Amino acid sequence: MRARVLLSGATGFIGGRVLPLLSGHEVLCLARHPDRVPRRDGVQATAADLTRDGQWLTEVVAFQPDWCVHLAWEGLPDYSLARCRVNLDASLRLLDAVAQAGVKRVVVTGTCWEYGRATGAVSEDREPRGVGVFAATKHALLSVLESVARVARFDYRWARVFFVYGPGQRPTSLIPHLHAAHAGGRLPDIREPSAVQDFVHVDDVASALVALATSDAPSGVFNVGSGTPTSVAYVANRAARYYGGSGPFEGLPADGGFWADTTRIAARTGWRACIGIDEGIDRTLAALDGAA
Numbered sequence: 001m002r003a004r005v006l007l008s009g010a011t012g013f014i015g016g017r018v019l020p021l022l023s024g025h026e027v028l029c030l031a032r033h034p035d036r037v038p039r040r041d042g043v044q045a046t047a048a049d050l051t052r053d054g055q056w057l058t059e060v061v062a063f064q065p066d067w068c069v070h071l072a073w074e075g076l077p078d079y080s081l082a083r084c085r086v087n088l089d090a091s092l093r094l095l096d097a098v099a100q101a102g103v104k105r106v107v108v109t110g111t112c113w114e115y116g117r118a119t120g121a122v123s124e125d126r127e128p129r130g131v132g133v134f135a136a137t138k139h140a141l142l143s144v145l146e147s148v149a150r151v152a153r154f155d156y157r158w159a160r161v162f163f164v165y166g167p168g169q170r171p172t173s174l175i176p177h178l179h180a181a182h183a184g185g186r187l188p189d190i191r192e193p194s195a196v197q198d199f200v201h202v203d204d205v206a207s208a209l210v211a212l213a214t215s216d217a218p219s220g221v222f223n224v225g226s227g228t229p230t231s232v233a234y235v236a237n238r239a240a241r242y243y244g245g246s247g248p249f250e251g252l253p254a255d256g257g258f259w260a261d262t263t264r265i266a267a268r269t270g271w272r273a274c275i276g277i278d279e280g281i282d283r284t285l286a287a288l289d290g291a292a
Helices: 015-021 055-063 081-101 133-152 174-183 202-214 232-242 263-269 277-291
Strands: 004-008 026-031 043-047 067-070 105-111 120-122 155-161 163-165 199-201 220-224 258-260
Touching: 004 015, 004 055, 015 202, 026 055, 043 055, 055 081, 067 081, 067 202, 081 105, 081 133, 105 133, 105 202, 133 155, 155 202, 163 202, 174 232, 174 277, 199 202, 199 277, 202 220, 202 263, 220 263, 232 277
Parallel strands: 004 026, 004 067, 026 043, 067 105, 105 155, 120 258, 155 220, 163 199
Antiparallel strands: none
């Protein structure tokens, strides 16, 4: 089925991977810099500052999207209340526009931090505890999304994304930091090597979002993660070995952490993460080497 897809954040870290997977569909990208959106048949881009009303609202309604994939969130890694308020307002403005346009399905990215101080494998039904401002803002957006979907009668999928990594991520992120340290001949500055996270490659995240957009899954929350716990120390050791050295944290035990139970998304869409952590680290480091 060829669908009309509205995509926000098309030039971002994840959105840049999602757009190529929407080939075969007609796509309207909302972007602050539409000239940066890769063009192909069926793809158009319009200038849009989601924090303000503008011509983009009229264009969204005229486009009449079947699906909306909303990835835009400006200012990261600024997790302040002020920045969260701006992004929440922008997301609500977009939801209002797609509801008016008669959208049938909306996919929005949440965050694993919505689980707060969790440990072990977490399912979507787990109640959040002790969340920060960013996660609380995302959770507030989920509550509004549920209400708007019910009133406007569209399906929604809330993609609760875990720790995304891969080529194109922020230079301050773990693997780019490791790459820079090795390139500069210095030891990486790792504050919590024992910390455990669910690292999921950006290409897997992109395929999960498209699976949620194209499937007939029911409305609800879906974890998007590898489902595998990995310590920061393991990543640092792998990077060291990639460059021919010895791991700086060999033998260091992992400490707690939480990771995704991906049973629901696998059952509803058939999606599973395909890129293992070793392959993903090597791919990311190779890309960073090539860009240096």
